[in-house]
Amino acid sequence: MSVVTRFAPSPTGFLHIGGARTALFNWLFARHHGGRFRLRIEDTDRARSTQAAVDAIFDGLTWLGLDWDDEPVSQSARAERHAAVARDLLETGHAYLCFASAEELAAMREVARAAGRPVRYDGRWRDRDPAEAPPGVKPVIRFKAPTEGETSIEDQVQGGVTVANAQLDDMVLLRADGTPTYMLAVVVDDHDMAVTHVIRGDDHLTNAFRQMQLYHALHWTPPEFAHIPLIHGPDGAKLSKRHGALGVDAYRDQAFLPEAMVNYLLRLGWSHGDDEIIDRAQAIAWFDLDGVGRSPARFDLARLTSLNAHYIRQADDRRLVQLVLERLKELSSDEFSGEVRERLLRAMPGLKQRARTLVELADSALFLVRSRPITTDRDSDRVLDAAARGHLAVLRAVLADVPEWEAAALEQAVREHVAATGPGGPKLRDVAQPLRAALTGRTVSPPIFDVMAVLGRSETLGRLTDVLDGDRAD
RNA sequence: GACCCCAUCGUCUAGAGGCCUAGGACGUCACCCUUUCAAGGUGAAAACACGGGUUCGAGUCCCGUUGGGGUCGCCA
Numbered sequence: 001m002s003v004v005t006r007f008a009p010s011p012t013g014f015l016h017i018g019g020a021r022t023a024l025f026n027w028l029f030a031r032h033h034g035g036r037f038r039l040r041i042e043d044t045d046r047a048r049s050t051q052a053a054v055d056a057i058f059d060g061l062t063w064l065g066l067d068w069d070d071e072p073v074s075q076s077a078r079a080e081r082h083a084a085v086a087r088d089l090l091e092t093g094h095a096y097l098c099f100a101s102a103e104e105l106a107a108m109r110e111v112a113r114a115a116g117r118p119v120r121y122d123g124r125w126r127d128r129d130p131a132e133a134p135p136g137v138k139p140v141i142r143f144k145a146p147t148e149g150e151t152s153i154e155d156q157v158q159g160g161v162t163v164a165n166a167q168l169d170d171m172v173l174l175r176a177d178g179t180p181t182y183m184l185a186v187v188v189d190d191h192d193m194a195v196t197h198v199i200r201g202d203d204h205l206t207n208a209f210r211q212m213q214l215y216h217a218l219h220w221t222p223p224e225f226a227h228i229p230l231i232h233g234p235d236g237a238k239l240s241k242r243h244g245a246l247g248v249d250a251y252r253d254q255a256f257l258p259e260a261m262v263n264y265l266l267r268l269g270w271s272h273g274d275d276e277i278i279d280r281a282q283a284i285a286w287f288d289l290d291g292v293g294r295s296p297a298r299f300d301l302a303r304l305t306s307l308n309a310h311y312i313r314q315a316d317d318r319r320l321v322q323l324v325l326e327r328l329k330e331l332s333s334d335e336f337s338g339e340v341r342e343r344l345l346r347a348m349p350g351l352k353q354r355a356r357t358l359v360e361l362a363d364s365a366l367f368l369v370r371s372r373p374i375t376t377d378r379d380s381d382r383v384l385d386a387a388a389r390g391h392l393a394v395l396r397a398v399l400a401d402v403p404e405w406e407a408a409a410l411e412q413a414v415r416e417h418v419a420a421t422g423p424g425g426p427k428l429r430d431v432a433q434p435l436r437a438a439l440t441g442r443t444v445s446p447p448i449f450d451v452m453a454v455l456g457r458s459e460t461l462g463r464l465t466d467v468l469d470g471d472r473a474d
Numbered sequence: 475g476a477c478c479c480c481a482u483c484g485u486c487u488a489g490a491g492g493c494c495u496a497g498g499a500c501g502u503c504a505c506c507c508u509u510u511c512a513a514g515g516u517g518a519a520a521a522c523a524c525g526g527g528u529u530c531g532a533g534u535c536c537c538g539u540u541g542g543g544g545u546c547g548c549c550a
Contacts (some may be wrong), residue, residue, distance in 0.1 A: 008550090009550095010549085010550050012550095042550055043550095044550075052526090076500085076550095098475090098548095102548075105547085105548085109547090115476080116475060116476090117475090117476085118475080118476050118477080118546080119475090119476080119546060120476095120546080140548055140550095158478095158479065158480090161478070161479075162478095163477065163478065164477085167476080167477055167478090167546090168477095168546095169546090171547095172547080172548050174548085175548040176548060177548080179548085181547090181548065181549085181550090182549070182550045183550095185550090201544090202479070202480090202543080203543095203544055203545070204544095204545090204550095205478065205479065205544070205545080206478060206479090206545040206546075207475075207545075207550095209478090227479085227542085228542075229480075230543070232542090232543075234485085236542070236543090237542095237543090238543075238544090250491085264486095267487080267499090268486070269484065269486090269487095271486085271487055271488070273487095273488065273498090274488060274497075274498040274499075275498095275499095276485080276487090276498075276499050277499095278485090293480095293486095293487080294479080294480060294481095295479090295480050295481060295542095295543095296479095296480070296481095296543060296544095297485085297486065297537090297540080298485060298486080300484095300485050300486065300487095300500075300501085301497085302485080302500060302501055303485070303486065303501080305500090306499090306501080307500085309512090309513095313513080323490075345538055353511095353512060353513060354511055354512035354513075355512085356512090365512095375537045383510095411509090414509090427509090428509055429509050429510080430478060430506090430509090431509080432509030432510070433507085433509070433510060436509080436510060437510095442510090442511095443510060443511085444510055444511040444512085445510070445511075446510095446511085446512090447509070447510085448509060448510080449509085462528095
């Protein structure tokens, strides 16, 4: 039997971290087994689901590179089928009409809570004749759940789990308005979609028992269940908006690469020995349910960032230039000429080596796109003291004489110059920092001779002139 | 509260009874390399929640305690 997994988000307007990982695990499992990965939008709560909210989910998955098979199923479009199944259950005696009003139910819960008893529906309409129905009340269809014995599931992650049927009350299958509840809809949809493995958050574990009872009543073969532990916030509490329950789009905007996010999410709750850096192909080859852990994990931004730094270093330079340009446009009003793009591309190998995020990368590339005279930050100004300026004046002349404007030649010229000044003269470090400050306006940059090569002769000499002229103006 | 799940360094984890003097990674701290910063290299501090069993032997199995989480809707 071919594997079919599904990801069934409700359209909340974004794909959050936990959902992204659930989707990833389902996708990986399907790809590993050569099966299909399907999507189902749980939009039964029609008020909340807009096309924009649905698109946000698609965008998130696409960004992560999680492609799906077949057309996404819209749960709301299947209401008729759900209702039909509920009626079948009614006819086979596995369900019944319940005329209890909302107020009645609320009172029931209140009494149970006050008495310290489990809060459950008491089954008051379970064996009552519908003829006794109060006038004007539209009934719901409730599942006639077994009251004795127990229900077990053999979870692929959590192992065997059993609950006493007495713990489970008669859930509503079809609302008074004829629409299905989630509990009915998932079972029917998973069955109709031929889903073989339901991989989802741990928060659904207790739901699985009720769903299992439905499968039994319907004489359907239940899928395998795999409930993966939840992701918690850094403080161990449930992931909240404050820290991480952000949409993956927020992480994209906050400068993370999708492959870093995927690698991070993969290692959160799943492991393959001591392997840490795992690319997509390797993940597909290795992923399986027995590698999934049982305990919840905390979201750790530092680790995501570290992985991101790794993937930035691996990334293609042209792709990075493109990504950086998008950010640079927000930081600088300068027009980006072909020359500037060329500079970015040539500088990228050195730049990407020292950036952990795309924000840092863009920031570090800023000096390349600024037009003269560039501004210098506070630390650079400190570096550019009188002695430094004196060195720069001499160095400018030395550099101007270098016939071939290329990093190695420039370095050689400067090293020879420094060596010629003798023991009392400046060391390389004494001239490298002033050069860096004058050329980039920062005290941190890629190797300075690479910077000069990328900037080109006239821009380099020009920027030095700007600093020296400023000296004169003082 | 009831039911269910979970429990190894700060964090993510390796560990399927002897291979554990508990390993790796992120983070932290030193040092090396070095034109700055990264990267890289070397090293350090850092954990089996607690208590009982079972066993010749327990991080690994069982029970309890504690702690954390989840679920208890005509939400999904």
